[in-house]
Amino acid sequence: MKRREILKSAGIVTAAALTGPFFHVRPARADQGELVVVSWGGDYDTALREYVLSAFERATGFTVKLDAPPETAKVKAMVQSGKVSWDVIMTDTPAVQALVKDNLLEPIDYAAVDKAKLARIPRELQQPYALGQRIYSFNIVYNTNLMPKAKHTRNWAEVWDAKNFPGGRTFNFQGGTAPQLEAALLADGVPVDKLYPLDIERAWRMMDKLRPIVTKWYTSHAQAIQLLSAGEVAVGNTIGPRGIAAKKQGAPIDVEYNQGKLASDNWCLVKGVRNKKIAMEFINTALDPKMQAQIAQKVPYGPSNTGAFEFLSAQEAADLATSPENIKQQFWWNTDWWSTPGPDGKTPRESQGERFAKWMLS
Amino acid sequence: MTRAARFWRSREGALVLPALVFYVLVYVYPLSRIAGWSFFDPDFTLKFYREVLAEPAYFKALGNTLEISVLVTLTSLLLGYPLAYLMTTTTARARRVVTVLILVPFWTSVLVRTFAWLVILGRNGLVNRLLLDVGLVDAPQKLLFNMFGVQVGMVQVLLPFMVFPLYGVMSRIDLNVVRVARSLGAPPRKVFLHVFLPLSMPGVAAGCILVFLLAIGFYVTPALLGGPGQITLATMIDMMITTFLNFGFAATLGIVLLVVVAGIFAAVSALLGLNRIVGGGSAQ
Numbered sequence: 281m282k283r284r285e286i287l288k289s290a291g292i293v294t295a296a297a298l299t300g301p302f303f304h305v306r307p308a309r310a311d312q313g314e315l316v317v318v319s320w321g322g323d324y325d326t327a328l329r330e331y332v333l334s335a336f337e338r339a340t341g342f343t344v345k346l347d348a349p350p351e352t353a354k355v356k357a358m359v360q361s362g363k364v365s366w367d368v369i370m371t372d373t374p375a376v377q378a379l380v381k382d383n384l385l386e387p388i389d390y391a392a393v394d395k396a397k398l399a400r401i402p403r404e405l406q407q408p409y410a411l412g413q414r415i416y417s418f419n420i421v422y423n424t425n426l427m428p429k430a431k432h433t434r435n436w437a438e439v440w441d442a443k444n445f446p447g448g449r450t451f452n453f454q455g456g457t458a459p460q461l462e463a464a465l466l467a468d469g470v471p472v473d474k475l476y477p478l479d480i481e482r483a484w485r486m487m488d489k490l491r492p493i494v495t496k497w498y499t500s501h502a503q504a505i506q507l508l509s510a511g512e513v514a515v516g517n518t519i520g521p522r523g524i525a526a527k528k529q530g531a532p533i534d535v536e537y538n539q540g541k542l543a544s545d546n547w548c549l550v551k552g553v554r555n556k557k558i559a560m561e562f563i564n565t566a567l568d569p570k571m572q573a574q575i576a577q578k579v580p581y582g583p584s585n586t587g588a589f590e591f592l593s594a595q596e597a598a599d600l601a602t603s604p605e606n607i608k609q610q611f612w613w614n615t616d617w618w619s620t621p622g623p624d625g626k627t628p629r630e631s632q633g634e635r636f637a638k639w640m641l642s
Numbered sequence: 643m644t645r646a647a648r649f650w651r652s653r654e655g656a657l658v659l660p661a662l663v664f665y666v667l668v669y670v671y672p673l674s675r676i677a678g679w680s681f682f683d684p685d686f687t688l689k690f691y692r693e694v695l696a697e698p699a700y701f702k703a704l705g706n707t708l709e710i711s712v713l714v715t716l717t718s719l720l721l722g723y724p725l726a727y728l729m730t731t732t733t734a735r736a737r738r739v740v741t742v743l744i745l746v747p748f749w750t751s752v753l754v755r756t757f758a759w760l761v762i763l764g765r766n767g768l769v770n771r772l773l774l775d776v777g778l779v780d781a782p783q784k785l786l787f788n789m790f791g792v793q794v795g796m797v798q799v800l801l802p803f804m805v806f807p808l809y810g811v812m813s814r815i816d817l818n819v820v821r822v823a824r825s826l827g828a829p830p831r832k833v834f835l836h837v838f839l840p841l842s843m844p845g846v847a848a849g850c851i852l853v854f855l856l857a858i859g860f861y862v863t864p865a866l867l868g869g870p871g872q873i874t875l876a877t878m879i880d881m882m883i884t885t886f887l888n889f890g891f892a893a894t895l896g897i898v899l900l901v902v903v904a905g906i907f908a909a910v911s912a913l914l915g916l917n918r919i920v921g922g923g924s925a926q
Contacts, residue, residue: 454865454881454884455885491870497870510761510764510766638697642699642702
């Protein structure tokens with residue numbers, strides 16, 4: 281990611297140096313008539329361009345330029361230097377909270393979004409500075425050869441139970457993802473509605489029990505999928521849509537939605553967005569149920585607008601985190617709890633992250 | 643004119659200057675910035691160092707790092723010495739073949755080679771399939787996510803750094819000395835132990851220092867092929883930066899590692915005589 285950044289900026293510098301005397305090189309964001317949208321790249325951006333951007337450009341006459349990835353540090357540098365070249369970004373909730381804390385976002389103008397669309401978007405996704413676009417969850421993802429579908433782990437207690445459900449496990453470590461304390465508490469029998477505030481000590485006692493059956497604490501979600509596809513482990517906790525994408529490519533992988541932790545990537549307006557009206561118009565377009573359904577057919581992230589499922593078959597819906605059947609088995613990740621500082625001034629995200637590293641080395 | 647001024651006007655000074663400027667720009671300056679981060683937040687403070695010293699987890703990570711590096715160095719020496727010896731004593735043609743075989747893996751990135759080990763050493767990997775088919779084991783062996791996997795992955799990458807310094811020194815050993823010892827009736831074992839091995843020691847020291855220093859800073863291979871017992875200080879530094887955005891603490895861990903390595907280096911040089919090793923590329 282970093283290296284690509286460097287190469288890219290090196291390329292821009294070189295291009296600017298070469299063309300400088302002959303052309304007036306314009307910054308990434310044009311004056312009027314152009315909107316810069318920043319997402320995570322890859323297949324999702326391809327689908328976004330195909331279904332949303334083309335329609336938006338036809339309807340408004342504006343051109344949309346896609347950029348990636350929406351790095352928090354970059355937004356901060358832009359806003360502070362007063363040279364904002366991004367208008368709309370799509371990023372995860374922890375990033376949104378960090379940006380809001382530093383006053384780097386513009387509030388969402390809910391009056392500019394169709395009422396009919398808002399009515400179909402879960403309340404949890406409608407935040408003052410962020411509006412959900414694509415939904416994923418941290419799920420029980422398993423290898424179908426090592427755990428036949430009829431006998432796979434259906435809840436976290438069974439994932440913790442290596443006697444009746446043999447095979448290696450994989451959970452995250454490093455890579456910025458918080459320790460899966462919610463899964464640990466659910467495995468210990470805490471009911472979903474009593475999960476937050478998390479009973480931290482109880483969760484770590486369950487982590488102690490998990491440790492001996494973990495084959496590998498993965499460093500990236502891509503590695504988790506590799507370990508699961510290769511049969512290196514039988515089951516793990518990782519991002520469901522990545523498991524579904526692997527399954528669609530023929531890997532012996534499937535996703536159990538029960539007790540999954542729902543999370544979202546959200547639309548945000550960068551502070552200093554030049555044309556807030558047209559930026560909101562773009563977000564409103566992206567929340568279109570039919571377009572979200574078309575994107576979901578290409579990239580298996582859950583649409584935030586549940587109206588999308590009227591355009592999807594039952595089979596397609598079964599592989600999406602927000603389908604009526606799947607969403608009711610899962611719970612929303614309480615990112616407020618994770619980002620509220622404790623008595624020592626540290627957020628649980630920080631203090632539990634540090635504890636995670638020390639625990640791993642103990 | 644002072645001695646220093648005379649030096650910079652001399653031929654030696656002119657030859658050293660470009661390298662010195664480069665070294666100051668890309669090494670001394672960034673390093674001093676990092677050292678600065680570890681002492682300031684934003685005023686002068688020793689809190690990062692106090693925190694590191696108070697936390698056993700970082701000692702554990704440091705211990706893991708040193709353990710991995712020492713083992714990798716010894717394994718590379720055991721595998722590399724015979725190879726370098728073969729290169730020294732064989733025909734020029736065979737030497738070329740061996741050299742190419744050692745260099746070919748350099749054309750592939752460390753990351754790709756590390757990922758390849760995941761396929762080769764996995765539960766359903768080539769090695770386990772073979773062991774199971776031959777009947778040597780009746781269940782897949784755990785070859786990954788432990789010290790074994792890390793050793794295989796790192797030695798494979800670092801072996802050339804052991805072989806070439808060894809070969810460089812061995813190739814300059816006068817083989818007539820060996821022949822004289824033989825003709826005077828010394829058995830091959832004695833010739834090796836009392837003549838060839840002592841003469842090759844500078845190469846052993848150079849190779850070991852090179853491999854050890856490179857191993858200390860390895861990040862990708864222990865992270866991908868290791869388990870919790872192989873969490874290194876490099877991993878902790880990465881976490882401090884990417885997860886916690888705590889640059890001061892990461893810098894402190896880096897400086898601690900640097901000081902420890904410098905200490906080891908000083909101890910080894912006091913013990914073996916570093917001048918002889920570094921300056922003594924020739925076997926005279």
